Structures are given as structure tokens and as C-alpha cells.
Amino acid sequence: MxxxxxxxxxxxxxxxxxxxALWEGAxxxxxxxxxxxxxxxxxxxxxxxxxxxxxxxxxxxxAVDAAGKSQAFVMNPNWPCHGQGLQVSGAIxxxxxxxxxxxxxxxxxxxFSISVVLGLLIxxxxxxxxxxxxxxxxxxxxxxxxxxxxxxxxxxxxLGINETGILFVTVMGxxxxxxxxxxxxxxxxxxxxxxxxLVFGAHGIRxxxxxxxxxxxxxxxxxxxxxxxxAWRSLMGGELxxxxxxxxxxxxxxxxxxxxxxxxxxxxxxxxxxxxMAADRFLFAPLEKKVQSRFGLGQ
Amino acid sequence: MIQFLKKTFGGGSEAPATxxxxxxxxxxxxxxxxxGADKPAMLDVNLTIEPGEFVVIVGPSGCGKSTLLSxxxxxxKPDKGQVFLDGKLITSPGPDxxxxxxxxxxxxxxxxxxxxxxxxxMAGVHPDERRSASKKALELVHLSAHxxxxxxxxxxxxxxxxxxxxxxxxxxxxxxxDEPFAALDAQTRTMLHEQMQELYVEMKKTVIFVTxxxxxxxxxxxxxxxxxxxxxxxxxxxxxxxxxxxxxDASDVxxxxxxxxxxxxxxxxxxxxxxxxxxxxxxxxxx
Numbered sequence: 280m281x282x283x284x285x286x287x288x289x290x291x292x293x294x295x296x297x298x299x300a301l302w303e304g305a306x307x308x309x310x311x312x313x314x315x316x317x318x319x320x321x322x323x324x325x326x327x328x329x330x331x332x333x334x335x336x337x338x339x340x341x342a343v344d345a346a347g348k349s350q351a352f353v354m355n356p357n358w359p360c361h362g363q364g365l366q367v368s369g370a371i372x373x374x375x376x377x378x379x380x381x382x383x384x385x386x387x388x389x390x391f392s393i394s395v396v397l398g399l400l401i402x403x404x405x406x407x408x409x410x411x412x413x414x415x416x417x418x419x420x421x422x423x424x425x426x427x428x429x430x431x432x433x434x435x436x437x438l439g440i441n442e443t444g445i446l447f448v449t450v451m452g453x454x455x456x457x458x459x460x461x462x463x464x465x466x467x468x469x470x471x472x473x474x475x476x477l478v479f480g481a482h483g484i485r486x487x488x489x490x491x492x493x494x495x496x497x498x499x500x501x502x503x504x505x506x507x508x509x510a511w512r513s514l515m516g517g518e519l520x521x522x523x524x525x526x527x528x529x530x531x532x533x534x535x536x537x538x539x540x541x542x543x544x545x546x547x548x549x550x551x552x553x554x555x556m557a558a559d560r561f562l563f564a565p566l567e568k569k570v571q572s573r574f575g576l577g578q
Numbered sequence: 579m580i581q582f583l584k585k586t587f588g589g590g591s592e593a594p595a596t597x598x599x600x601x602x603x604x605x606x607x608x609x610x611x612x613x614g615a616d617k618p619a620m621l622d623v624n625l626t627i628e629p630g631e632f633v634v635i636v637g638p639s640g641c642g643k644s645t646l647l648s649x650x651x652x653x654x655k656p657d658k659g660q661v662f663l664d665g666k667l668i669t670s671p672g673p674d675x676x677x678x679x680x681x682x683x684x685x686x687x688x689x690x691x692x693x694x695x696x697x698x699x700m701a702g703v704h705p706d707e708r709r710s711a712s713k714k715a716l717e718l719v720h721l722s723a724h725x726x727x728x729x730x731x732x733x734x735x736x737x738x739x740x741x742x743x744x745x746x747x748x749x750x751x752x753x754x755x756d757e758p759f760a761a762l763d764a765q766t767r768t769m770l771h772e773q774m775q776e777l778y779v780e781m782k783k784t785v786i787f788v789t790x791x792x793x794x795x796x797x798x799x800x801x802x803x804x805x806x807x808x809x810x811x812x813x814x815x816x817x818x819x820x821x822x823x824x825x826x827d828a829s830d831v832x833x834x835x836x837x838x839x840x841x842x843x844x845x846x847x848x849x850x851x852x853x854x855x856x857x858x859x860x861x862x863x864x865x
Binding site for chain 2: 479493496
């Protein structure tokens with residue numbers, strides 16, 4: 280079983296490498312317009328550049344003559360480093376990309392935390408009190424369908440171009456979904472846990488902490504999981520438009536577009552996917568899986 | 579070994595009322611009507627259950643037998659009428675009425691022993707006492723080896739035994755069982771019937787047991803209440819003069835069972851016939 284998985288993984292990797300090689304080869308042989316769509320080497324080049332490392336990866340093979348001058352079109356005319364090998368300027372951790380990732384993660388942590396607190400409180404209230412549900416349920420369901428970037432203009436006008444504005448966009452983009460998912464999940468928890476809790480003497484606060492909270496864990500886990508991905512998307516959308524002193528990952532994407540550096544654009548997109556996937560894979564999926572296996576679900 | 583279960587005993591009906599055995603249930607004039615329904619779901623249900631009696635309630639779907647059990651548990655309220663336990667009006671669930679649910683209702687986030695201890699924990703019993711109580715209860719249902727497992731790791735029959743152990747540690751006045759073995763296979767069910775008999779003989783508590791199955795009723799009951807639907811009310815009240823534990827294959831037991839079962843079957847078939855005429859509703863009984 281394990282060796283079969285390994286074999287499959289190897290096959291997939293090889294085919295992807297082949298596709299990338301063909302892509303790269305096509306660019307180099309047919310002079311694809313690299314300012315429209317980048318070759319893999321451009322993406323790598325841009326990412327390394329964001330880490331403070333200069334390379335020659337982005338240049339076509341024949342672009343460099345003996346004197347080190349470009350002959351064909353050069354991907355990044357600003358970085359003439361031909362024939363000089365890799366150049367590392369300063370510590371990698373102080374370069375643009377790690378700083379931006381750090382900034383974004385900090386904003387994400389703050390925004391997501393606020394979303395979780397608000398979303399759980401309101402989701403619980405909607406589950407517990409019919410009136411709150413009637414009052415807020417339809418509104419939340421509607422607002423949940425609003426793309427998070429659409430909160431940006433309001434944030435700019437109401438709060439200004441600052442950290443608060445970006446926080447607002449992140450929270451608005453995720454907390455409705457957390458509240459709605461939690462409410463729906465709690466509604467699906469079997470009522471038998473409730474009855475059993477009451478029969479065996481769980482009252483008041485303890486009824487909630489000892490019965491309803493653990494019974495709602497699967498709902499909680501999935502609402503956190505979807506809420507996180509909403510928060511991440513909202514933040515990236517917000518950073519793309521907000522230009523603040525502290526550059527986030529979304530800002531790097533905007534910079535890439537402004538300088539026509541399509542390698543950076545795709546590279547930063549790749550980083551965004553990577554961060555989103557890593558959080559889901561190493562944080563939220565294991566959490567959900569653990570809860571589900573404890574409940575004997577999804578096996 | 580089971581001292582904690584023997585704190586009370588049932589049976590002796592001549593015991594004085596003040597210090598008499600616990601577990602006398604009086605159901606008086608219960609009516610229930612669902613909003614929007616033209617007919618009442620239950621109409622004037624009256625029943626008195628003596629301490630230590632093993633009462634099985636049988637009846638078709640919709641006769642209100644499970645609802646009646648919920649009312650004794652305090653989980654449901656009648657529109658009219660009252661339920662008393664040892665002369666006290668039942669208004670809410672309480673630890674003196676432990677219940678085994680149809681789908682066990684055990685908490686999947688707790689281990690087997692934590693599930694068994696849950697009621698004691700809620701009652702504020704010291705952890706050491708809880709542990710020894712759950713150990714004894716699990717011994718009684720032959721599950722000591724599985725104390726640290728989670729519920730999803732157990733078979734259906736084992737889960738119901740845990741659910742029974744969870745009730746036993748409470749030392750309740752009444753044990754309520756809502757179709758507890760309905761979802762199990764025939765072999766497991768027979769095994770649990772035997773275990774149930776042993777437990778009943780040892781603890782002598784009032785048991786109210788709801789089921790679809792007439793065979794199950796005859797195996798377990800001192801008294802069988804047949805209910806009928808539309809509206810739900812008590813139709814017949816059989817008393818079985820068979821000692822516990824019963825050997826289901828012994829000739830006199832078998833004969834007794836056969837006759838009682840025939841009577842109930844006739845009753846049930848008459849009802850089923852009426853039901854069929856009413857709404858093609860057949861097959862409510864598992865015989």
C-alpha cells in the first residue's frame with residue numbers, strides 16, 4: 280500500500296516535471312512573450328529576488344554573450360547580473376518576502392481571532408435563540424455571499440486606508456461564514472446528547488460545557504476550517520488594494536502587476552496558495568479529522 | 579460485590595409507605611395533543627407501577643409508548659395529567675430515573691468509563707468513588723476490559739451494555755428503557771435479554787421497558803401493558819407469573835409464553851387489522 284502510494288507520487292512528480300520542462304523549453308525556443316506569461320524559471324527568479332537573491336534564471340539561454348551583454352529579450356532588465364552567478368544581498372530573513380509573509384500572518388491571526396470570537400458568539404446565539412436567528416440569519420446568509428473585496432470601498436471611506444480598514448475587510452469576509460456554519464452544524468448535532476445530558480443531571484452552565492460544547496465540536500471544527508480560508512482570502516483581497524507602510528503578501532502581488540513583473544505575480548500567487556494550503560493541511564484538517572475520528576465519523 | 583445496587587429492593591407490596599421501597603410510578607390521566615392535529619396523540623392514559631416491577635409496554639408506532647417514557651423521565655410534559663414517582667410529581671429529569679435510549683445516547687467524546695461516571699460527576703461525587711462505582715458497573719455488564727475505549731470502538735451490543743452500566747451507577751429508583759435492543763441482531767439481543775434478567779434479579783428495581791417486539795416483552799416482563807394508537811391509550815394489562823431469571827427454553831416457561839403471546843398477538847392483530855383498514859398501516863409489530 281505504502282509503496283504503491285510512493286510509486287503514484289513519483290509518477291505524478293515526474294509528469295509535473297515534464298510539463299514544467301516543456302513549458303520552460305517552449306519559452307526558450309520560441310521566445311514566448313515573457314511579460315504576458317512567465318516561464319517557471321521567471322517565477323523562481325522573481326521569488327528568489329524577493330528573498331534578496333539575484334539570479335540569471337530568467338534570461339534566455341542565448342541572451343548572454345561573452346561580454347555579459349544581453350542580446351535577446353531579457354526577462355528582468357533591472358537585474359543585470361549575467362555571468363556573475365548568484366548574488367545574495369543581506370540576510371534572507373530580512374528580505375521582502377519573509378517580511379511580507381510575517382506581516383500578513385500577523386494580520387491574519389488578529390483578524391481571524393476576532394472573527395472566531397464574534398462568529399462563535401453570534402452563531403451560538405442564533406442556534407440558541409430563535410429570535411436572534413430570525414433577526415440575523417437571513418442577513419448573514421446574504422452577506423456571506425458578498426465577495427470580501429466588496430467590503431474594501433466601505434472600509435476605505437469609513438475607516439480610512441490603515442490597518443483598521445484591512446482588519447475590517449478580513450473580519451467581514453470570514454465571520455458571517457463562521458457564524459452560519461456553526462449554527463448549521465449545531466442544528467445537526469443529535470438531540471439525543473441533549474436528552475442524555477439532562478437525564479444524567481447536567482444543568483445550567485455545565486450542561487453547555489459538558490454536553491453541548493463537546494457535542495458541537497465537529498461543527499466547531501468545520502466552521503473554523505472554512506472560516507480560516509475565508510479570512511485568508513479576504514485578507515489577500517484587502518492587501519491587494521490597500522497600500523500600507525507594512526507590506527503584506529497581497530501588496531507584493533499588486534507591486535508585481537504595477538511593474539509588469541508577471542513572474543512576481545505568479546510567484547506571489549503561488550506563495551498565497553502555499554500558505555493557505557499549509558494552514559489547512561497542518562492545522563485545520565488534522566483538527567477536524569481528530570474530532571471526527573473521536574466521534575466515529577468519516578472512517 | 580454489588581452492595582451499592584442492593585441499597586434498595588423491590589417486591590414487598592405490604593411494606594409501610596413511609597420507609598417502603600422506592601420506585602412506585604403513578605401515571606394519572608395523561609393527555610397529549612400535537613398542535614394542528616385533529617385527534618389527541620394520547621387520551622387519558624392511567625397506569626400504576628409497583629416498586630420492583632418489570633413492566634414492558636408494547637404497542638404500534640404512534641401509540642405514545644416512547645412519549646410516555648419521556649414523560650416519566652421528565653423530558654416531555656403532558657398537556658393534561660401527571661406522573662408521580664413515590665408520590666412526588668415529576669416536572670424535570672432527575673438522577674432517580676435513569677434511561678437507556680434506543681440509540682444508546684452515549685457521549686462519543688468520552689471513554690467508556692467516563693461515560694459511565696458522567697451522572698455521578700454531575701452529581702458531584704468524588705472521583706475515587708466514581709471510579710470504583712464505574713468499575714463495578716462495568717463488571718456487572720462484563721465490559722471491564724473495555725473501560726478505556728471510545729464508544730465508536732464498541733459493537734452495538736456493547737454500547738447498550740455501557741448505556742445500562744451508566745444507569746446502574748446512579749442507583750436509580752426506576753430504570754427506563756426505550757426500545758434499547760431494537761437496533762441489534764437477534765443473537766446479541768438474546769444475549770442481552772439473558773443479561774438483563776440477571777441484572778434484574780440482582781438489583782430488583784422498577785423497570786419500564788418499551789418495545790415493538792412481543793417476544794421480547796414475554797421474555798422479560800412481569801407485566802405487559804398493551805397500548806393502541808389513534809388515540810394512544812392502555813388497552814390490556816397482562817401479568818406473567820413466571821419467576822426470574824427465566825430459561826427461555828424450559829417447557830413450562832415456553833408454554834406460558836406461548837399462551838400469553840397468543841393473547842397479545844390476537845390483541846395486536848386486531849389492532850393491526852383496524853390500522854390496516856384505517857390507513858394501510860401494517861407491519862408495526864415484530865413477532
